Amino acid sequence: MLRFTRCTTSQSGPRSPWRPTAVGLAIGAAVLASPAAAAPVFTTVAPLPSNGHLSARGDVVVMTQTAGTQTTLLAGRGGAVPTPIVGTGPLPTWARPHVGTNRSGHVVAVYPRCSGPLVATCDLYVYDFATLKETALAGVSRPNAGEVEGDMDRGAMAFSRWRLKAEPTGSGDEATTLLYKPASGAARVVSKTKGGQQLALRGQQIGQIRDINPSAASCGTPSVELLSTSGSRRLIRQSHCGEEGNHPTGLDFVGSRLHWMFVRIVSGSFARYDVKSNTLQTDPFKNVVGVSQYAPLTSTTGLTIRETSTGFPGSPRTWELDNVTGLSYPDTIKPR
Numbered sequence: 001m002l003r004f005t006r007c008t009t010s011q012s013g014p015r016s017p018w019r020p021t022a023v024g025l026a027i028g029a030a031v032l033a034s035p036a037a038a039a040p041v042f043t044t045v046a047p048l049p050s051n052g053h054l055s056a057r058g059d060v061v062v063m064t065q066t067a068g069t070q071t072t073l074l075a076g077r078g079g080a081v082p083t084p085i086v087g088t089g090p091l092p093t094w095a096r097p098h099v100g101t102n103r104s105g106h107v108v109a110v111y112p113r114c115s116g117p118l119v120a121t122c123d124l125y126v127y128d129f130a131t132l133k134e135t136a137l138a139g140v141s142r143p144n145a146g147e148v149e150g151d152m153d154r155g156a157m158a159f160s161r162w163r164l165k166a167e168p169t170g171s172g173d174e175a176t177t178l179l180y181k182p183a184s185g186a187a188r189v190v191s192k193t194k195g196g197q198q199l200a201l202r203g204q205q206i207g208q209i210r211d212i213n214p215s216a217a218s219c220g221t222p223s224v225e226l227l228s229t230s231g232s233r234r235l236i237r238q239s240h241c242g243e244e245g246n247h248p249t250g251l252d253f254v255g256s257r258l259h260w261m262f263v264r265i266v267s268g269s270f271a272r273y274d275v276k277s278n279t280l281q282t283d284p285f286k287n288v289v290g291v292s293q294y295a296p297l298t299s300t301t302g303l304t305i306r307e308t309s310t311g312f313p314g315s316p317r318t319w320e321l322d323n324v325t326g327l328s329y330p331d332t333i334k335p336r
Contacts, residue, residue, distance in 0.1 A: 038326055038328065039285065039326070040270070040283065040285060040324050040325065040326045040327050040328075041324065041325050041326050042304065042306070042322045042323070042324050043322060043323045043324075043325070044320050044321075044322055045081065045303070045320070045321040045322060045323050046081045046082070046320065046321045047308075047318065047319070047320050047321075048065065048305065048318075048319040048320055048321055049065060049067065049318075049319070050065050050066045050067065050317075050319060051066075051292055051293070051305060051307070051319050052064040052065050052066065052293065052305060052319075053095065053096040053097060053293060054250070054293040054294070054295045054303060054304075054305055054321075055096075055097050055098045055099045055109075055252070055295050056099055056252075056295040056296070056297055056302075056303055057099040057100070057101075057107065057252075058107065058297075059077055059078050059079065060075065060076070060077050060099050060107050060129065061075065061076045061077075061082055061099070061295065061303060062074065062075045062082070062085075062097045062098075062099055062109045062111075063075075063082050063097070063305070063321070064091060064095055064096075064097060066093050069093075070090055071090060071091040071092060071093045071095060072084050072088075072090070072091070073085050073088045073091055073095075073097060073109065073111060073127070075109065075127075075129070077129065081321075082321070085109075085127060086132075087127075087132065087133065087134055088125075088127055088134045089113050089125075089134070090113070091111055091112065091113060092112060092113075092114050092122065095111050095112050095113075096111075096149050096197070096198065097109050097110065097111040098110045098111070098149070098150065098151040098152070098199070098200075100151050100152035100153055100201070101152065101153060101154050101155075102126070102128065102152060102154070102155050103154060103155030103183050104130070104155075105154070106128050106129060106130040106131070107129045107130070108126050108127060108128050108129065108152060109126065109127045109129070110124060110125070110126050110137070110150045110151060110152050110157075110159075111124070111125060111127075112124055112125070112146075112147065112148050112149065113125050114146075118146070119146030119148060119162040119164070120144050120145060120146045120162070121146065122146040122147060122148050122162075123136055123137070123140075123141040123146075123147055124136070124137045124140050124141065124147045124148075124149075124150045124159060125137060126152065137150070137157070139181060139186065139187060140157060140159060140181060140187060142161070145161050145162065145163075146161065146162040147159055147160070147161050148160055148161070148162055148176075149197060149198075149199055150199065151199045151200055151201040152201070153201045153202055153203065154183060155183030155184075156180070156181065156182050156183045156201065157179075157180070157181040157187070157201070158178070158179070158180050158190075158199050158200075158201035158206045158229075159178075159179055159181070159187075159199070160176045160177065160178055160179070160195045160196070160197065160199060161176070161177045161179060161195075162175055162176060162177075163175050163176065163177055163192075163193075176195035176196065176197070177189060177191065177192050177193070177195050178190045178191040178194070178195030178196065178199075178206070178208065178227070179195075180201075180206065180229040190206065190227060190229060190230075190231050191227065191231065191233070194210060194233075195208070195210070196208030196209050196210030196225065197209055197210070198248075198249065198250070198251040198260075199251075200251050200252045200253050200258065201253075202253040204228055204229045204230075205226060205227075205228060205229075205253075205258075205275060206226070206227045206228070206229065207224065207225070207226055207227075207251050207252075207253065207258045208224075208225050208227065208251070209222055209223065209224055209225075209248050209249075209251055209260075210222070210223060210225055211223070212235070212238060221238050221239055222238075222239050222247045222248055223235060223236075223237060223238035223239060223248070224236045224237045224238075224248050224251065224258070224260060224271075224273070226258065226273070226275065234335075235335075235336065236258070236273050236280065236335045236336075237271065237273075237280060237335060237336065238336065239262065246262055246263075246264050247262070247263060248260045248261065248262050248263075248271075249261055249263055249292070249293055249294050250293060250294030250295050250296060250302070252295065252296050254272070254296050254297075254298060254299055255299070256274060256275050256276055257272045257273060257274050257275065257299065258272065258273045258275060259271065259272045259273075259296035259299075259302075260294070260296075261291070261294035261302075261304075263291050263292065263294070268284075268285060268291060269282045269283060269284040269285065270282065270283040270285075270294075270302070270327050270329070271283075271329075272296075272299065272329055273335065278335060279332065279335075280332070280333050280334070280335045281329035281330075281331065281332050281333075282329060282331045282333060283327045283328055283329045283330065283331070284331065290306045290307030290308065291304050291305070291306045292305055292306065292307065293305035299327070300325065300326060300327045300328070301323070301324065301325045301327065302323075302324050302327070303321060303322065303323060303324070304321075304322045304324055305319055305320070305321055305322070306319065306320055306322055307319050308320050
């Protein structure tokens with residue numbers, strides 16, 4: 001198995017634990033739209049048999065991989081290539097895991113598991129990397145309702161619950177209720193009809209991605225929002241649906257900033273939003289094909305999942321996990 005060690009990148013900024021020390025790994029660079037900034041560098045971490053969902057914090061990364069109808073949770077820690085987590089059950093194909101922390105400060109992964117084909121059978125589980133145990137989350141699940149996604153910060157939880165009890169898995173986020181549960185205390189509703197997906201919780205702030213206009217063209221208007229646990233809401237950035245299918249992914253906090261990536265077919269942009277100063281910055285690039293998932297690690301580094309197949313009819317689809325370094329955010333734009 002390939003091993004990866006923590007080391008300083010050639011770019012200035014925080015260290016990344018995901019730079020490979022093995023030789024022969026492919027390295028590709030993306031060309032920025034801004035000529036004044038250096039291009040971020042994409043480095044292959046490992047080939048993947050399928051697409052999946054991705055989350056990371058510190059030196060821990062979790063992701064999903066699907067073979068047939070079986071979806072498995074994988075993790076890598078300390079720079080190791082992600083491998084299946086022993087002791088966790090099967091996940092639905094749409095499951096989006098999140099790396100967080102519990103009340104004891106342990107790094108954990110939060111993810112859904114379902115006992116049947118309907119959302120109403122889904123509950124949230126947590127895997128503790130210190131105890132190596134999987135448990136159902138207490139005080140979160142409700143009978144005849146489906147809890148499908150959650151993020152944990154020091155034991156507090158932001159999570160989503162499907163309101164349409166009999167709806168098949170994979171239904172739209174317009175049917176989602178967003179809830180918050182403090183580390184000690186009962187869960188309460190933050191937004192009953194306008195909950196989203198790709199949740200990110202830090203302190204009293206909840207980031208989410210929600211389609212604010214599902215009827216807009218073929219891809220709706222998936223947008224980034226910031227909510228407080230008391231229910232106030234701020235629209236940070238909305239996508240512009242078009243031929244390239246612009247949509248945000250990889251929403252997560254790094255310090256006081258909310259990071260994500262707008263992915264398109266042949267271009268995209270990394271983004272970070274400073275909650276305190278209400279400032280939005282981007283790092284646009286071109287000619288990076290097939291990026292589907294993103295997980296920020298630091299202000300200047302992250303991980304992506306990218307399709308690497310040729311696209312010719314009948315050719316098998318292949319994917320890879322990439323490390324991206326050298327993000328610089330040269331453009332400041334108005335949040336909206």
